[in-house]
Amino acid sequence: MHPKVRLGEINPSENLGVLVVEFFELYGFFFNYNGVGVSINNGGSYFLKKQRGWLDLAKPWLLSIIDPTDESVSPLMQRS
Numbered sequence: 001m002h003p004k005v006r007l008g009e010i011n012p013s014e015n016l017g018v019l020v021v022e023f024f025e026l027y028g029f030f031f032n033y034n035g036v037g038v039s040i041n042n043g044g045s046y047f048l049k050k051q052r053g054w055l056d057l058a059k060p061w062l063l064s065i066i067d068p069t070d071e072s073v074s075p076l077m078q079r080s
Contacts, residue, residue: 001044037064 002019004010012019036046037054047066049055054064066073 006043033063034060037066039066039068041066041068 002010002012002022005012005019010018035049035055037049037052039045039047049060049064052064056062
């Protein structure tokens with residue numbers, strides 16, 4: 001969830017355009033695909049691919065997302 005929505009600073013239904021633009025700015029320009037992955041569990045967070053064993057040096061730009069329905073992947077579990 002967007003931090004401003006979470007903190008109650010903006011009403012998402014009145015600021016949808018701003019939220020969409022900021023989403024594309026973050027994931028289109030600023031997000032570090034080479035080293036960071038995304039989790040939507042527990043309100044959402046980022047994780048370091050290297051710490052999970054998910055970093056593929058041949059293709060580090062790949063988007064890594066934890067599947068929230070996969071119970072075999074705990075937040076601290078390492079994959080190789």
